[in-house]
Amino acid sequence: MRDDTHKWDAPFPASSVLTGEVDGKACRVSSANMHRLTLISGSGVQTSSELPLIGWPEIAPDGPFALSLRRDRILEVNGPARTDGWDELKSLAISDMTDGYHAFSVDGPGALGLLHRGADVFAETPSASVARLIFGLPALVYRTGETAFSLVFTRAQAVAAYSALSTALRHCAPVRFKERP
Amino acid sequence: MQVLPCPFCGPRSEGEFHFAAETGKTRPDTTRDVSAEKWAAYLFDQTNEKGVTREIWIHLPCAEVFVMSRDSVTMDVLGTETLRKLPT
Amino acid sequence: MSGTRLSSGGLIDRARRIDFNFDGRSMHGFGGDTLASALLANGTGIVGRSFKYHRPRGVWGGWFDEPNAIFSVRTPKGSLPNVLGTTTALAPGMDIRSVNAWPNAGFDVKGGLDLFSPWLKAGFYYKTFMKPDWHLFEPMIRRMAGLGTLEPDMVEGYTADQVHAQCDLLVVGGGAAGLAAAEAAARQGKTVWLVEDHDTLGGGLYRMGDRIEGLQPTDWVAARKAAIEDAGGRILTHTTAFGVFDHRLYGLARQSAVDVAPTLYRLRAKECLLASGAIDRPVTFGNNDLPGIMSLEAGLEYLGRYGVRVGNAIAIAANHAQAASAAARLSEAGAKVSLFDPAKGDLAASGRRGVKALRQGKRAEAVDCVLASAGWTPVLHLWRHAGGKLRWDEALATFLPAEAPAGMRAIGAANGTFDLDQALAEARAFAMGEPYSQATTRFTLTPTLPKPGAKGRQWIDFQHDVTLKDIELAERENYVSVEHLKRYTTLSMASDQGKTSNIPGLAAMAALTGKTIPEVGTTTFRPPFVPVPLALYHGHHGGQNFRPLKRLALENVHRSSGAALGEYGGWLRPAWYGDRPGPEAAQSEARMVRDAGGILDASPLGKIEVMGPDAEAFVNFVYYNTMKTLKPGFLRYGFLLTERGVIFDDGVVFRMGPNRFVISSSSSHAEGVTGMLESWRQDGNDPDRIFVHDTTNHWSTVTVTGPKARDVTRSLGLDVDLSADAFPHMTFRETVWRDVALRIARVSFTGEVSFEISVPASSAKALWTALADAGRPLGVRPMGIEALSILRAEKGFIIIGKDTDGETMPHDLGFTLPRTKKPTTFVGDRGLHTDAANDPDRRQLVGLSAIGDTPLPTGAHLIDGTDRRSFGIVTSSYMSPNVNRPIALGLVERGTQRMGETVTLFHLGQTYQATLTSPVAFDREGARIHA
């Protein structure tokens, strides 16, 4: 029975921005807003979704899209509202997961370098799924631009992810690292 | 750190995978009598092949359960087979 | 020994003077110096004391092969132990201290140990200190042995950056062969990385200073560097490839300053060219460890790179073609040079604090330095890491690369190609994938290997003080296997990993046993090739990043409510509330719940959706309890088992509809249960008819529990009739609250009326605030996990993994029906009927009522009076504020048949008495839960 409150940083404010340099190139980490996330599973879900399907290293569009997670699972980002449960007609399992994730934007010329601190994720190695481990945490990692990435973690692990990202950024640019709320 | 191929995701780092079992074990039909020996073999017997081996692995990020053939001496990966019906 | 800095020559920057201290004396060096070159330039002969005998030792090598020059270094940032002087760049203000020496290397109070050397031979520790008990002697021996000590002012923030990378070709070594190969490959369009552990490229080119392809070494190196970088190649200097791992993964450690942690590159390279060069082999002769005796290569390196002439009167003791040209080079630098060929007769050095003379037969030369070389040993550690084979070459008296590992070739001196023109041709051919056959080398030598039986002490392993006599002793005592030899004598087990001692040691054993060197064999080469700090491996995964906890959506609310947070099952959760001691708070909160009520953040409870046409059959199959009879709107408690029949998790199953269930696993176990369901789904079931979604993170759950729970919940104004008749225990409702989905369930872990209310996590704060506001006037306040633990124990409710172990089955807890009556198959069914499962002596769940006022220690064993055999343990134990006595749960052999028995318990030397009772201590009729 111990009070360990002081051992753990309080959750970061959603407005936090990390900036720094990775191998001499600028990089910025901030929280990203996604207003609806819907987890959909079904044996034909990869081909049946009307939304553009994003794997690695495809670049996600600004509008709604679907992330490819598994052979039989996608995550719709900012797609239409759907009812939770088993869709008998389409044979799809549907769960609202909007509050289940926390997304970070990592952008700038040094962004890929920061990702390389946490995973062997290379543009030359495509993958049908955006789900992978980064910094030892399960995440969805996809591109939103030429040098812009989205890292989506489970809500419960967002603080751990933030801490990993800020520590990695601090140690690849000891002088120019900044953290501001 | 090995690079293992997921039949769905492609090559990924070893840390994303878990070994599940050797292939070739089928769950005995427990609606009938299953001898203690047969049940124990199902639970505990391992062949631990030296050389070419076929194993069930799970790729954790996409939860794919698949068969991987590899060489337990050289650590070479020889191939994978999905256990899933592929979309037609 | 009297090293001298020359007024010109070398790669150092004489305009940049660097002041430093060595063992309290102030000295200076120049930019580009290593600690060792600066010390030699200052005329320092003794740099440390040897590991076992505390013999004075000087610098032996010019780079990573150095066994002696190991220092403690203090920089303005703090102190570092075990810094290798030959590879570490000198920096302003360094305070350098020798190790194994007190008060300093020149005057060592333990130096007298050398007088005892006849007793300190191989196996000495094993033989001498076994009786009565090694542990009596160990602290004293550990203090005397070992290298640097950890200082309290260790460098702070020493955190390694870690980078994943990949390339087509990795070239290890930036000498002539490596540079030529990298240039050729980069010009072909390959992505090329070249790593060099010096901070300057060029490898051995500066030793003799000869022109290469018509250019001065520095100009030739600059041209290659420019060409590589123009072609897109990447050059990392001060970077060591320290290991090769599975599937062509290379570990690179890139050093900047000594007090900044190196960067780790995990580089996946399709191909590798190993251009790691060769090092000098020591000549084994009498007193060959005296300060002033160095490798020939080192003598030339200090001259060529650092402008340091290592002695005034130098004897070269070398058995090969380079001796004469080296003599000319050193003479030109102003030294008086004499040549000895060790193949022509036994050598012996004399001197006490440094070499004074070298003798061969009747010939003796007064010298202050001996440069020795018994030939060149290719550096093939990485070759062996990758699985490459070696072959013994009689003519060169060394191991050379044989069968290559996949994706690797050796070039240049590493491949035994010792002639520069041949090395360049070979490197360029291999880089472009063209064939090349080795030409006959012009480098010839007369093999010179250690000769057992010689008089006096001849050192084989300088760093661990292993002499030829130690190897002879090991052979007499039959430690002839190379692996036994290594462990018995500690040959090659020091931090230099036998770089210089390996071949002389093997050769000595071969001579003693009458075998060839290949028959003796080599020990295994393992990463790291040079010592790397452990910080390199853990990188930034320290502190909070070591094992990060999961965080609640409501964490900030709990912090501002004064919660004491603690780890529970991988989550950071409120242990109790208020600025008061935990035990007191827990008692008070547990009393509050039974008197009025409490509000608990139960968000970590799993919410795992199982959907699809086969969902019902699947849930029924994975659960011990029958689940297919569960009706929509109802919940059921149940167990998930392993195939052995052992309890894996407990939890509650919600039936949402005909094809949809939600599994509410225990709080620490949502991911484990999801993984278990996923593997059963894909293995043995039709995965196209069952889908598993772990939605735990989307929802937050707040539980209101206690006699006033209904009043508090009513304040939410839900369109749900909360009365006991309309909304009974073990049912749930779905509704909408403030425009978001809300799920409310009657299920209880306290034994009180409870409402478990779940909303999407972004609405958790609103829900918590509404309930806390409504509770306050009723005396219903937030409660932590510590109070919950007491309350559930009062009711005999178990926590999986705490009150159960790796053997516990449901029938041990009293859940017997499905074991005998469930008609369909389920996971673990056969495992529940093994001989072990049927054993009448199985441990069963019981309550324990302590005799006296003190709670039993958790973990205490129930013991038989006679032989103190353990027949059970206490799994949970608390002071109960509601029955006003200590309560406990335990697992006890035949526990249910022993009710009322008084037992003796034992824990940490104390004994206790208790009576076995029902696990339920409070409200045995269970009326309150249904209220």
Ligand SMILES: [Zn+2]
């Ligand atoms: Zn996969």
